[in-house]
Amino acid sequence: MLRISLQTLRARRGTLAGAFIAIWLAVTLAYGTGLLMDGALSPPGPGRFAAAQTVVRAKPADPTLPAPLLAARLVEGAVDDVAFPVGAWADGRRLGTEPLHAHGWSSAALAPYRLTAGRAPSGPREVVADDRLRAGTRVRVAAPGGEATYRVTGTVRAAAGAPTLFFSDAVASRLSGHPGKADALVVPSGAPKRVRHDVAALVATSTSRAATSSHLEALDRAHAADADAGDPRAADRATLVAIFATMGGIAGAVALFVVAGTFTLAITQRRREVAVLRALGAAPHQVRRLIAGEALIVSVVAGVLGILAGRPLADAIVSSLAEHGTVPAGFGPGSSWIPLVAAFGGASSSPRSRSSPPRAAPVAHGPRRHCARRRSSVPARASSSS
Numbered sequence: 001m002l003r004i005s006l007q008t009l010r011a012r013r014g015t016l017a018g019a020f021i022a023i024w025l026a027v028t029l030a031y032g033t034g035l036l037m038d039g040a041l042s043p044p045g046p047g048r049f050a051a052a053q054t055v056v057r058a059k060p061a062d063p064t065l066p067a068p069l070l071a072a073r074l075v076e077g078a079v080d081d082v083a084f085p086v087g088a089w090a091d092g093r094r095l096g097t098e099p100l101h102a103h104g105w106s107s108a109a110l111a112p113y114r115l116t117a118g119r120a121p122s123g124p125r126e127v128v129a130d131d132r133l134r135a136g137t138r139v140r141v142a143a144p145g146g147e148a149t150y151r152v153t154g155t156v157r158a159a160a161g162a163p164t165l166f167f168s169d170a171v172a173s174r175l176s177g178h179p180g181k182a183d184a185l186v187v188p189s190g191a192p193k194r195v196r197h198d199v200a201a202l203v204a205t206s207t208s209r210a211a212t213s214s215h216l217e218a219l220d221r222a223h224a225a226d227a228d229a230g231d232p233r234a235a236d237r238a239t240l241v242a243i244f245a246t247m248g249g250i251a252g253a254v255a256l257f258v259v260a261g262t263f264t265l266a267i268t269q270r271r272r273e274v275a276v277l278r279a280l281g282a283a284p285h286q287v288r289r290l291i292a293g294e295a296l297i298v299s300v301v302a303g304v305l306g307i308l309a310g311r312p313l314a315d316a317i318v319s320s321l322a323e324h325g326t327v328p329a330g331f332g333p334g335s336s337w338i339p340l341v342a343a344f345g346g347a348s349s350s351p352r353s354r355s356s357p358p359r360a361a362p363v364a365h366g367p368r369r370h371c372a373r374r375r376s377s378v379p380a381r382a383s384s385s386s
Contacts, residue, residue, distance in 0.1 A: 016294065016298055018262050018265075019259070019262045019263050019295075019298055020298050020301070020302045021302075022255075022258045022259050022262045023259055023298065023299050023302035023303060023306070024302040024303075024305050024306045024309075025255075025258075025306070026251075026254070026255030026256075026258065026259050026306070027255075027302065027303045027305075027306025027307060027310065027343050027344065028306040028309040028310050028313055029251035029254070029255060029310075029313070030248070030251055030252060030255055030306075030310075030339075030342065030343035031306060031307055031310030031311075031313075031314075031339055031340060031343035031344075032251075032309075032310040032311070032313035032314040032317065032333075033244060033247045033248035033251050033314075033339075034248060034310075034338070034339025034340075034342060034343055035310065035311065035314040035333035035334050035335075035336075035339050036244040036247070036248075036314050036317060036318070036333055036334075037241070037244040037245060037248055037334070037339070038333070038334025038335070038336045038338065038339055039240075039244075039314075039318075039331065039332055039333045039334040040240040040241045040243075040244050041241065041334070042334050042336075043222040043223045044222075044223065044224075044225035044226055044331075045221075045222060045224070045225055045331070045332070046221050046222075046224045046225060047224060047225025047228050048110060048111050048225070048230065049081075049110050049111075049186060049221075049224040049225065049227070049228065050110070050111055050112065051109060051110050051111070051112050051188055051189055052110055052186045052187065052188060052189065052221060052224050053187050053188065053189045053191065053196070053220075053221060054186075054187040054196070054199060054218050054219065054220065054221075054224075055081075055184050055185070055186050055187070055218070055219045055224040055227045056070070056078075056184065056185040056186075056187075056199060056202070056203060056216055056217070056218050056219070056227075057070070057183070057184045057185075057216070057217055057219065057226075057227040058070055058215070058216055058217070059215060059216070059217040069178055069181035069182065069183060070181065070182045070183070070184070070185055070216075071180065071181065071182070072173065072180050072181060072182045074185055075185065075195060075198045075199050075202060076195075076198075077191055077192060077194070077195035077198075078185050078186060078187050078188075078191070078198075078199060079106050079107060079109070079110060079186040079187075079188060080104070080106070080169075080182035080184075080185060080186075081103065081104075081107045081110065081182060081183055081184040081185070081186050081229075082103055082104045082107070082169075082172050082173060082176050082181075082183060083101050083102070083103055083107075083176075083183050083228070083229040083230030084101065084102055084143060084144055084145075084172075084175065084176040084177060084229075084230075085099055085100070085101055085102075085143075085144070086100050086101065086102045086141055086142060086143045086165060086175075087100065087141070087142040088100055088129075088139050088140065088141050088142075088165060089139070089140045090133060090137055090138070090139045090140070091137075095129075095132060095133075095139075095163075096132075096163065100163070100164065100165065101164050101165075101230035102141075102143065102164060102165040102166065102167060102175065103164060103165075103166055103167075103172060103230065104166070104167060104168070104169040104172035104173065105120050105121055105128065105166045105167065105168055105169060105172075106169050107166070107186075108120075108128075108156065108166050109188070110186055110188070113156040113157070113166070114156060114157060115128070115154050115155070115156055116131055116154075116155050116156060116157050117134075117135050117154055117155045118135035118152070118153050118154025118155060119153055119154050120153070120154060120166075120168075121153055121154070121167055121168045121171070122153075122168055123168070124168075124170075124171055125148065125149070125150050125151060126150060126151055126153045126167075126168065126171075127139060127141065127150040127151070127152055127153070127165055127166065127167055128152065128153060128154045128155065128156055128166040128167075129152050129155060129156075129165055129166075130155065130156060130157070130163040130164065131155045131156070131157050132163065133152050133155060134152065134155065135152055135153060135154055135155060136151065136152060137151075137152045138150070138151060138152075139151075139152055139165075141165065141175075143175035143176070143177070144175065144176060144177030145174050145175035145176060145177045145179075146174075146175060150167075164230065183227075183229040183230075184227045184228070184229070185199065187199050199218070200218070202216060203216045203217070203218045239326075240326075240327060240331075243326070263295060267291060270291075274287055277290075303343070303344045306343065307340060307343065307344060310339075310343065311333065314333035315332075315333065318331060318332060318333060
């Protein structure tokens with residue numbers, strides 16, 4: 001029956017072209033939005049801590065309270081991450097429109113940020129900025145620990161993370177407003193085993209203590225962005241879930257009605273063909289199998305092409321949202337198999353549910369009724385002539 005369906009598809013390419021395009025677009029939208037939803041529901045990822053293996057933060061006993069700070073230099077060999085909001089002005093103009101954060105230079109290796117020009121900061125009035133500024137530029141910086149003018153000694157570019165400023169570790173600790181404290185303790189991926197063991201022992205000790213105010217929490221690389229005090233959007237993913245759920249709902253509704261309506265129209269236009277098949281002796285289940293085979297072939301081919309186009313569509317949407325600051329740094333579409341099965345399964349089942357041939361076949365019965373009327377009129381004419 002599939003072979004016959006292929007032959008009829010070749011003869012009716014124009015009729016089923018609209019259904020093919022509808023299914024392809026529906027699967028592309030459904031799979032793309034499904035990947036985005038999966039990414040929003042998944043762990044936030046490493047974010048700015050792309051080169052980290054473990055990130056330790058202090059978790060308060062009361063979730064409504066802000067996260068407490070850690071004592072600096074708790075573990076030798078680990079990186080103390082300090083993040084604090086700043087305002088920066090160069091040549092009388094403010095740098096950017098979004099909130100800007102600063103860190104100590106030791107945190108630059110976590111993203112990783114790499115120097116593109118100049119050198120690292122070392123003096124009390126030196127700073128490294130992103131590539132929006134040039135080395136030697138004077139920048140006015142306002143921070144919780146004070147306001148002063150600094151000279152840009154180098155520029156950096158990040159593989160992941162938002163534009164930021166870097167001071168020497170001592171200057172960053174003073175400007176943060178909480179000297180001697182850190183927002184997170186980061187274990188780099190290449191840290192010695194001793195460092196990892198010391199951090200694990202520190203977390204276990206703090207958890208077993210009878211402290212009621214807070215305890216330490218170790219986050220793996222998949223959840224490291226939750227500990228980034230410099231990007232609170234990484235932990236706030238409720239907005240993304242709402243955005244992508246709305247996109248997925250609209251795409252699903254449009255796909256359902258468009259695909260079903262297109263196939264219904266294509267089948268309705270084949271009333272004459274169905275009537276001829278019935279007149280030649282085809283059983284109803286054979287006609288249904290023929291149309292269902294056509295729908296299956298069209299939906300499978302269009303579904304595969306839609307799956308291939310869904311991932312680039314999701315990447316393009318994330319790139320556009322990242323340019324407007326809607327998604328946090330490091331966000332990307334998910335990789336779960338559930339969106340693939342849902343999109344492909346919906347594309348394969350929806351056309352077949354509409355693949356039943358029309359019950360009425362007026363073309364097939366029309367000539368028979370006409371012939372019956374002519375036969376019935378013959379005796380009447382004969383009797384009248386006699």
